[in-house]
Amino acid sequence: MEISATYIGTIANQKLMLEQAGAVSGITSRGIFLHLKSGWMIFLSSEGYKGPLTINLQDDPQGLQALERGTPVQTQAGHLHFPAAGLSIHTSEAARWKTPPKPLTMLSAEKRKTQLITLARQVLVARKADGLCALLAILLDLINDFSNSDLLEFQITPKVKLLQQAIVSYQAAQVATALEPFLGLGAGLTPSGDDLVIGLMLALNRWGKLLKPALEIEELNRCVVQMAYSRTTTLSANLIECATLGQADERLVSALDGLLSGQPGLDICAANLLTWGNSSGCDALVGMVLAIA
Structure with missing residues (x-):
């Protein structure tokens, strides 16, 4: 069976230019993860959401049902081949996707604070007991709004x-040291602590010159990427590295830009965050709050 991709993230496209082996490493209801010999993870998605490591496939291809953990894959430019499953995926005609340029203007500090509080309240109503989401109430002084014990007794708060x-x-070395306890914190392919780091690094690399102009972001990027590859999952480390390049899933980028520019609106921002993993979008929002507030 042959399948054509509709979109491919630019980083995924770069990694697939090399002829290399890999294997299926994970299967979810939303798609399939491939682990390449180069150390990068690629996501074959049956959904429409685009990202730097995502290959979007037409509809919901039946051929993917033949894949299971460990199924080998061979890649070369514009082509993925699964010999054992009799499946080929073509990416040469797929549209290349990369994070779009950020908006030209940023809201005032007062308006940004209002945006943060409004969005945090929307997210907390849906996810207050999940992941690190309770930190939103602590960071934005919303404890009285959400006074149950899961907000008041949060052991990670001192960190x-x-x-x-x-x-x-504004000291990159201090920020890197303070981020270290969050790497690998939690369960799953992308632990909650890693999602926080992704949100923070995306915000700093996309908007940092306006938000934190005195912070040596390039130095911070180097430290965080090096730590990530020794302390957490391959997928998380890949996504953190993407964030240091200003690249992330379009839902995270949209939510971040909405917070800082006013477009898109906060209802769209909330929907985008709530559809990125179980608590991942909310955990990433915690990182964004740390960068913005």
């Missing part, structure tokens, strides 16, 4: 406070 202090110090 978040240290991270806050490091960010306002």
Whole structure:
């Protein structure tokens, strides 16, 4: 069976230019993860959401049902071949997707704070007990709005406070040290702590020159990427590296830009965050809050 891709993320496209072997490493209801010999993960998606490591496939291809964990794949430019499954995926005609340029203007600090609080409240109503989402209430002084015990007794709070202090110090080494406890924190392919790091690094690399102009972001990028590859999952480390390049799933980028520019609206921002994993979008929002507030 042959399948054509509709979109391919630019980083995924770069990694697939090399002829290399790999294998299916994970299967979810939303798609399939491939682990390439180069150390990068590629996501074959049956959904329409685009991202730097995502290959979007037409409709919901039946051929993917033949794949299972460990199924080998061979890649070359414009082509993925699964010999054992008799399946080929062609990407040469797929549209290349990359994170679009950021909006030209940013809201005032007062309006950004209002945006953060409004969006956090929307997200907390849906996800307050999931992942690190309760930190939104702590960071934005919304404890009285959500006074149940899962918000009041959060053991990670002191580490978040240290991270806050490091960010306002504008010292890259201090920020990297404060981020270290979050790498690999939690369960799954992308633990909650990693999602927080992704949100923070995306915000700093996309908007950092306006938000934190004195912070040595390139130095921070180098430190965080190096730590990520030794402390967390391959997928998380890949996504963190993408974030340091200003690249991320379009839902995260849209939510971040909405917070800072006012477009898109907050209802769309909330919907985007709530559809990115179970708690991943909310955890990423915590990282964005740390960068913006």
